[in-house]
Amino acid sequence: MRSFIFSALSLFSSVLASGSFESSWGSGHSFDSRHSHIARQIDVVAGANVTNATEVEMVASAWYTGWHATDFPLSNVSWYKYTHLTYAFGITVDDPSTISLNDSDVELLPQFVSQAHENDVTASLSIGGWTGSRFYSTNVGSAENRTLFVKAVTDLADKYSLDGIDFDWEYPANQGIGCNAISTNDTANFLAFLQELRSTSTGSKLILTAATAIKPFFNTTGSPSSDVSAFAKVLDYVEVMNYDIWGSWSTAVGPNSPLNDTCAPPADQQGSAVSAVAAWHAAGMPFAQIALGVASYGHSFAVNTTFALANGSTTELAAYPSFNSSAFPVGDAWDDAPSVDVCGVFENQGGLWDFWGLIDAGLLNSNGSVAAGVPSRFDECSKTNYVYNTTTQVMISYDDAGAFAAKGAFIKDTGLRGFAMWEAGGDSSDILLDAILEASGFDIDDCE
Ligand SMILES: *[C@@H]1O[C@H](CO)[C@@H](O)[C@H](O)[C@H]1NC(C)=O
Ligand SMILES: *[C@@H]1O[C@H](CO)[C@@H](O)[C@H](O)[C@H]1NC(C)=O
Ligand SMILES: *[C@@H]1O[C@H](CO)[C@@H](O)[C@H](O)[C@H]1NC(C)=O
Ligand SMILES: *[C@@H]1O[C@H](CO)[C@@H](O)[C@H](O)[C@H]1NC(C)=O
Ligand SMILES: *[C@@H]1O[C@H](CO)[C@@H](O)[C@H](O)[C@H]1NC(C)=O
Ligand SMILES: *[C@@H]1O[C@H](CO)[C@@H](O)[C@H](O)[C@H]1NC(C)=O
Numbered sequence: 001m002r003s004f005i006f007s008a009l010s011l012f013s014s015v016l017a018s019g020s021f022e023s024s025w026g027s028g029h030s031f032d033s034r035h036s037h038i039a040r041q042i043d044v045v046a047g048a049n050v051t052n053a054t055e056v057e058m059v060a061s062a063w064y065t066g067w068h069a070t071d072f073p074l075s076n077v078s079w080y081k082y083t084h085l086t087y088a089f090g091i092t093v094d095d096p097s098t099i100s101l102n103d104s105d106v107e108l109l110p111q112f113v114s115q116a117h118e119n120d121v122t123a124s125l126s127i128g129g130w131t132g133s134r135f136y137s138t139n140v141g142s143a144e145n146r147t148l149f150v151k152a153v154t155d156l157a158d159k160y161s162l163d164g165i166d167f168d169w170e171y172p173a174n175q176g177i178g179c180n181a182i183s184t185n186d187t188a189n190f191l192a193f194l195q196e197l198r199s200t201s202t203g204s205k206l207i208l209t210a211a212t213a214i215k216p217f218f219n220t221t222g223s224p225s226s227d228v229s230a231f232a233k234v235l236d237y238v239e240v241m242n243y244d245i246w247g248s249w250s251t252a253v254g255p256n257s258p259l260n261d262t263c264a265p266p267a268d269q270q271g272s273a274v275s276a277v278a279a280w281h282a283a284g285m286p287f288a289q290i291a292l293g294v295a296s297y298g299h300s301f302a303v304n305t306t307f308a309l310a311n312g313s314t315t316e317l318a319a320y321p322s323f324n325s326s327a328f329p330v331g332d333a334w335d336d337a338p339s340v341d342v343c344g345v346f347e348n349q350g351g352l353w354d355f356w357g358l359i360d361a362g363l364l365n366s367n368g369s370v371a372a373g374v375p376s377r378f379d380e381c382s383k384t385n386y387v388y389n390t391t392t393q394v395m396i397s398y399d400d401a402g403a404f405a406a407k408g409a410f411i412k413d414t415g416l417r418g419f420a421m422w423e424a425g426g427d428s429s430d431i432l433l434d435a436i437l438e439a440s441g442f443d444i445d446d447c448e
């Protein structure tokens, strides 16, 4: 059994291209002594401006899903490799004074918090998610509701000894699952709510984060806001969910979580870490307050062999092939079964494959490399790997260790706050986690 100590927490220059680091909270948690398993060293991130540097602790985080606790119990979490872990999810309901937790979460959340604290890890609860964001808009829709919702959040944080709250509102002023309440004023109301939360004694101490789309929060006319700098003053950081960029709704097989797309053919520029970070930064979110959302799962597509294989090859895959959008491939054991969603709409299975699922299926070896005889392709622009099961005629786009290492290098070079992985249990033997930790500047000191 190996044990690790992190060192060389990056010192972030906060005076990045946009100017000084303005968040009183982003810097307020600097050198939080909570993470005693991390020996901090000064390490100025290459490429960042060092003038007037404000030091903040780099974030190594993941979401832990209560509904996968049977397969991936808390005892399986590599606590010592994280600074922050976020429990998913608390659910918004049609009553701003209440945040709903399942019975099983009521039992598991306290265990999650206490194990996090035993391991010097910051414990947050995420509120919302794809199915749990239905009532965000109304809960922050009036001054009266905001005050009730602030109290619901602080009561929950106090009750469960939470260190942080993660707002995974999918999405302000932009429809998510299909039946969410939505208002053109969502973004302004969200900001007013966060400001009020910060003004409370509990809220002033919480680590507040928001899991966001790749474009900045929408304004009243449904376009990405050009100025989100006020959010930078109340949030510690945002986690930009750079995944599900391509999926069953797309017109071709593309990368789930592209690092870059500015180097892709114009039609294939659907978003990426590079363009998302540029968009948030241009809107006033400092690099040091952007954590990159990364995915330990991939998407599958039905592609016949004629289209899947590059001409004349039995091993090399074609780039961005068409797929059969009427066929919904089955994912691994954690894939959602076909069901009627909270909006009453039938949804096919998602076709998601966790990294461990690809290994279990025999498409990858246990060390994460592509198994012998499996056609594959690594796309240099997006840093995405593709594998193909010739029997089922299913192509899967996913991140391998090389992709995670490339994202880590991007985090380090850009001076981002760190990373947030959906989800902790999707990895296999920490292959992805170790790759991004090392590349993003956490020194992993192998003690044995
Ligand atoms: C450093 O700061 C200068 C002046 O504000 C700016 O022009 C330059 O782009 C910054 N460099 C980086 C890497 O942020
Ligand atoms: C950097 O610090 C110096 C000295 O404290 C100060 O005069 C200057 O305004 C600061 N610059 C920025 C961009 O904060
Ligand atoms: C959980 O940990 C046990 C013991 O190390 C290991 O055998 C098992 O494969 C792990 N399960 C998962 C889902 O990671
Ligand atoms: C709550 O429980 C229901 C029913 O078991 C499940 O479908 C749902 O995913 C759970 N929600 C969360 C947030 O765990
Ligand atoms: C305030 O919350 C209630 C639910 O308790 C909701 O019916 C109402 O629409 C909300 N107000 C606004 C302005 O969203
Ligand atoms: C948005 O807010 C403005 C000003 O507070 C208000 O006049 C308007 O009615 C609100 N619009 C909606 C759709 O709630």
Ligand SMILES: *[C@@H]1O[C@H](CO)[C@@H](O)[C@H](O)[C@H]1NC(C)=O
Pocket (backbone or CB within 6 Å): 219, 220, 221, 222, 223, 224, 225, 226
């Ligand atoms: C919303 O953002 C778009 C794009 O930045 C801008 O053109 C538009 O004027 C903005 N609308 C408002 C009401 O701010």
Ligand SMILES: *[C@@H]1O[C@H](CO)[C@@H](O)[C@H](O)[C@H]1NC(C)=O
Pocket (backbone or CB within 6 Å): 259, 260, 261, 262, 263, 274, 410
């Ligand atoms: C993204 O692609 C552009 C255009 O090819 C290139 O200049 C840039 O270095 C790439 N960025 C990363 C992080 O790969």
Ligand SMILES: *[C@@H]1O[C@H](CO)[C@@H](O)[C@H](O)[C@H]1NC(C)=O
Pocket (backbone or CB within 6 Å): 306, 307, 308, 309, 310, 311, 318
């Ligand atoms: C194979 O070559 C033909 C003709 O050059 C081209 O139209 C087709 O797109 C190619 N198919 C693949 C999968 O590369």
Ligand SMILES: *[C@@H]1O[C@H](CO)[C@@H](O)[C@H](O)[C@H]1NC(C)=O
Pocket (backbone or CB within 6 Å): 303, 304, 306, 307, 322, 323, 324, 325
């Ligand atoms: C292969 O798939 C493509 C795209 O879905 C489709 O247009 C074509 O007819 C298929 N070919 C065969 C032989 O099934």
Ligand SMILES: *[C@@H]1O[C@H](CO)[C@@H](O)[C@H](O)[C@H]1NC(C)=O
Pocket (backbone or CB within 6 Å): 324, 325, 326, 327, 328
């Ligand atoms: C696409 O998939 C559907 C559902 O499996 C199937 O009925 C249809 O024949 C497929 N189309 C092609 C061109 O293979």
Ligand SMILES: *[C@@H]1O[C@H](CO)[C@@H](O)[C@H](O)[C@H]1NC(C)=O
Pocket (backbone or CB within 6 Å): 361, 362, 363, 371, 374, 389, 390, 391, 392
């Ligand atoms: C392809 O899928 C079939 C059917 O599920 C499975 O038996 C086979 O092992 C898979 N092949 C690889 C290389 O994963």
